Amino acid sequence: MSSARSTGVSDRADLPLPQSVVHKASSVTRLDRWFAAQVQRSIADGPVGLELWDGQPAPGAPSRPVGDLVVGDRRALLGLAFNPDLYLGEAYSAGRIRVRGTLKEVVTALSRSSAANPSWWERAADLLARANDVAAARRNVQHHYDLGNDFYAMWLDADMVYTCAYYPEDGMTLDAAQRAKLDLVCRKLQLRGGETVVEAGCGWGALALHMAGKYAVRVKAFNLSGEQMRWARERARHEGLESRVEFIEDDYRQVTGTYDAFVSVGMLEHVGHRSFDALSRVIQRTIKRDGGRGLLHFIGRDVPRPLNAWIRRRIFPGGYTPTLAEVTSEILGPAGMSVLDVENLRLHYARTLAQWSERFEAAADRVRAIQGEEFYRAWELYLAGSEAAFRTGWMQLFQIVFSPNGSTPPFLTRAALYQASRMAP
């Protein structure tokens, strides 16, 4: 029991340098080797090998692994044994676990392995997750998005879009694919000049500005991140769209009024399962009953699963990635909405994340200099792990179009979505 307790991860993990850990390590005991065999069994399908701090492979290590996890000390080993979802990220960031081989290939293999062996830790963690009230939502958003616009500008596209892009053609640049996504959303909503739109969770405002600029609609865009709102307002001024776009630094639950369209891209993941009823009521009261429509774009699952514990602790506090069934039965159904259209863009997100990773690696020295090594390693793992999750089908990316039950839908066939666009020439 004392061994198990010692794996409890503190909020601030120790940060010995990777090499020094190896030298300091105590000798490997028979018990260590038994734990290593358990961990190895859970990841061998990958196949990923496990190596301990004495340089020896764990019992049952695959003969031709795509790569190895090199465990630097006993604490990292016990973390992997008792709570791998949380501890892999913690220990990798701290340099106590290193990867031999390509990080991306190893996490892709682990992701396949994890899909085959869901951990009961994940479910327990979900039960302990609390609902996000407005104050918690604000803290969670600030945790992630107030890292500084300069940080995100190093590796996002020119329009600062931090959600899945859309690649209608091979070889598109990230900038082009993000603009293609913005326009796809507008076409799915069939926006018409002069209409009103409310956006819940607008990031740096790229979609709001695209809608206002290319589709001549009036937009109210909500977001809790002060850093992002300052950037968005400055860009609206610069593009002369101030009269059509209002950026409001507030929670989605504070939305008032009715609109021709409701849109939310990449916010639902942050809402948290227990606040679905609140989002449902917002959707119900903001969309005009006659001719109104909405779009939700979010990271989802095939079956209900909590978000990876490490991602939830370090990257997205309060996050939950729901199934299509949860979104339709807990948000859209109770809001009186009919689902018109669903598209799964999973592989588009894998491609987006690959492009982010490339740009993040290109900016590695600057990221390390400003945020430090542990931060750099955490984000490196987060981007590689997320790409793996979408590549292997562990996560999905859904866009749902909906309209009030019984109202006239915005399109009768989807053919029009694939014809004219209003992309900038």
Add this chain to the structure above:
Amino acid sequence: MSSARSTGVSDRADLPLPQSVVHKASSVTRLDRWFAAQVQRSIADGPVGLELWDGQPAPGAPSRPVGDLVVGDRRALLGLAFNPDLYLGEAYSAGRIRVRGTLKEVVTALSRSSAANPSWWERAADLLARANDVAAARRNVQHHYDLGNDFYAMWLDADMVYTCAYYPEDGMTLDAAQRAKLDLVCRKLQLRGGETVVEAGCGWGALALHMAGKYAVRVKAFNLSGEQMRWARERARHEGLESRVEFIEDDYRQVTGTYDAFVSVGMLEHVGHRSFDALSRVIQRTIKRDGGRGLLHFIGRDVPRPLNAWIRRRIFPGGYTPTLAEVTSEILGPAGMSVLDVENLRLHYARTLAQWSERFEAAADRVRAIQGEEFYRAWELYLAGSEAAFRTGWMQLFQIVFSPNGSTPPFLTRAALYQASRMAP
């Protein structure tokens, strides 16, 4: 209580001629008028008026109704009061309730009213519904589909397609719209020559023959209706497709083998909620894990509701129209499938039903001569009521495309679905 009990509907309703009912009717009591006020209140939103057998409107009747229900006797009135979902159909078919005005407008108005005031009868009836074992499934199918090919040929399209058509262009004929639907299904499945397909519930074989003829795939098509299978086999011989299409008179649960694609159009409604796990297992074991995909086309709901009691008794025994959430969480999720694409074709079904109604009316004399007046009125109401249900958003029509979790999906964007088709020139 004795009044309530007397509304229990026998399997064979009395069939007095409409006119004679009016003459035979007893006088209208205060209690009758009180019941009439209750019924009127539940349908006044329509607005539909209620008139009793003394020629007087019910208390609270709307001043400008779109039409009236003329109730011929006390038993019909009590049926409407205690179990409207079942009894409206029974009494209309028997001529004990007549409609003043256009049947289609009145049932559309009632459908809106019903959407606003869901009846607890529906839920109770659902609880009593039993799972469809193979023998029950066979009886249910025979009830509906063995009415005779000649009957359906009077009003279906040339290819005998008894599911929602697809109207990519205005003013399409029923024949063209059904062929457009068959081809849309093939494009969504991205069928390639030489692949294998299993179809669960193939009707008169139109889709199986389209897939084999235009996409050069090999098809095993299952159906429990002997009448339909004879028709389908004859057509396969006639079109020289016998070597590519095998029509099998058996239950979907008897499907064996693995296939590149699984498709089921208009069968899920007959499966029944309690057999969803059986269908899930069939899907799981028949679709190839690598590159396989499937499509379900079915009548669905925004929120869980049992099928109308009369429709279930007279038209589709054993039927249940599920929500998207039920299908994804109870069938596709447990089968290890990822949802790739969902399209709601509700208004296409309203148009299909309108065209069926027109053709049915044109064949009214022949239908009456062969099947009798009660049958004719029951089908007239069923077609009009179904059109109203889709028109008003009371029912939805979903097509879902899915593939095994983590496998490569059949398309990266949907643009290709809206380009080339292999429609007959």
